[in-house]
Amino acid sequence: MLEEYFGLKEKPFSKTPDPRxxxxxxxxxEALARLQYAVEEREMVLLTGEVGCGKTTLTRALMDELDDTAYQIVLIINPRLSPAQFLKAVAKRLDITETPRFRQELLDIIYERLYQLDTAGINTVIIIDEAQLIPRRETFEEIRLLTNFQLDHKNLLSIILVAQPDLKRRFAHRVYRPLLQRIALYFHLPPLTEDETEEYIKHRLRVAGATADVFDKEAIRxxxxxxxxxxxxxNTLATNAMLEAIGSDKRIVDASCVRRALSEIEFLQICTQVQTSRDKAWTSQR
Ligand SMILES: Nc1ncnc2c1ncn2[C@@H]1O[C@H](COP(=O)(O)OP(=O)(O)O)[C@@H](O)[C@H]1O
Ligand SMILES: [Mg+2]
Structure with missing residues (x-):
């Protein structure tokens, strides 16, 4: 309904990850370039950003860019894992079928596999999304120990830790110092600026097939x-504002549509969760 009303081919702000x-x-x-550098140089990198900022999207973009004949990607999206579960998850994604009883044996098998991949010219990349959910320091310790896998002083893998900024507070504790020393690159993904927000909205609308403006300037602001x-x-606010425009028979989404969309309780809850200090003022203005 939204598509037909605005003359689009697809929903412009849908949740499905689509590289287009x-x-x-x-x-x-810049963030993508650093991730690329980290995988090429087989380093460990930490990418942080607030919820919904686009961290997962960015790592997917990286994965899309990496040639699958040259990279073996180990993606861990739910890292609520004990050290043993973590190693098993890595082994499984490296197509290791053995299930040895002892940790050291499993480590040896993983090392062997990384070595084989390296010999075949394949670069192994471990991506750990939502790394702030890693429950215990011991699991981080296991991650750090993986960086000891080297051959002729060359690392055998790169590790990308993706996390909410809170993780930095945890990392400030001295027990994490050895891990921090292994992190060669750090990047914080900030929210979009006002100009970027406008470009982002217009880009998505263009891809969805828009040929004219859908939002007016004030609505975007x-x-x-x-x-x-x-x-x-x-995405949520833009979709709801478009629906409000349909409800009030408007061809262009204006500020009143955005304000009405905002008053939807559900959205307010999202807003409260992600409200950044920069925009704290808005609640008092409503
Ligand atoms: N650079 C981007 N280009 C297009 N869409 C994006 C971009 N960054 C974020 N998004 C959109 O925002 C949503 C949230 O991004 P996501 O990567 O899941 O955030 P995070 O992992 O930081 O919580 C995604 O579903 C996607 O629709
Ligand atoms: Mg994410």
């Missing part, structure tokens, strides 16, 4: 203001 909708600001480009530039919140 990828929007890369200069900051995203308000979306930015209320979303704090967080793409996931922009």
């Amino acid at each position: 909708y990828l929007y890369l600001s200069s900051v995203h480009e 308000l979306i930015y203001k209320y979303s704090g530039g967080i793409p996931r919140v922009i």
